Amino acid sequence: MHRRFADRADAGRALADQLKHYAQRDDVVVLGLPRGGVPVAYEVACALGAPLDVLVVRKLGVPWQCELAMGAIASGDALYVDEELMRETGVSQPEFDRVLADEKAQLARREALFCDPRRASVDVTGRVAIIVDDGLATGASMKVAARALRARAPAKIVAALPVAPHDAAGRIGDDVDEYVCVTAPELFFSVSQFYSDFSETTDDDVRAILARASSASGPASSG
Known part of the structure; x- marks a missing residue:
């Protein structure tokens, strides 16, 4: 029987338990993927005593099936394209280019929204960077986030x-x-099937979580 989480906070605490070997180290940072990954990442950061930041990514959905990712983009012009899926679904280059343009605009909007001039972004250079999301389906978002971070x-x-x-590590x-x-x-059909409460995380929720994390002198458990 596989674990079912009450909500994203519960999932974050369970995930933090798997990351205990990174607790209380000054070379660890936690980055949540907005929006749903941020409340999970907050719990991880609190449990590990690590700073929290966001890494903005946008999924490139197949035009007629937007939840199916044919790729993803992230801050810093990182791009991942699943060319095999594009061939299988018959997405043309002009169709892909339109989705890419739309999502680049959304990425820029999200970056501006989550970038608070009063909150310095976390420096990851030379540190252990833990990328957290609320779950993984195709792997596109995680791949592009990792590529953006590698830079x-x-x-x-x-x-x-x-x-x-079960085969996600290979992806x-x-x-x-x-x-x-x-x-x-x-x-596995969708991430949501493993949560009792998988209600939408809003932009305001993300901003509030980031403000809560940065206002503390050091991340503390949210209980």
Whole structure:
């Protein structure tokens, strides 16, 4: 029987338990993928005593099936394209280019929204960077997040997830240095099936979580 989480906070605490070897180290940072990954990442950062930041990514959805990712983009012009899926779904280059343009605009909007001039972004250079999301389906978001992060020269990149398909580690491949997942079912249809409460995380929720994390002298448990 695979683990089912009450909500994202519960998932974050379960994930933090798998990352205890990184607790109370000054060379560890936690980065949540907005929006749903941020409340999970907050719990991880609190438990580990690590600073929290966001790494903005946008999924490039197939035009007629937007939840199916044919790629993803991230801060710093990182791009991942699943060319095999594009061929299988018959997405043309002009169709792809339109989705890419739309998502680049959304990425820029999110970056501006989550960038508070009063809150310095976390420096990952030479540090262990733990990328957290609320789950993984295709792997596109995690792959592009890792590629964007690699350009910032961390010592190590860890992909950390509450739930992902049993073969997800292979999909991520060598884009990350370590892969941690709480539960990895063989029967996987969507991330939401493993949460009792998978209600939407809003932009305001993300901003509030980031403000809460940065206002503390050091991350403390949210209980």
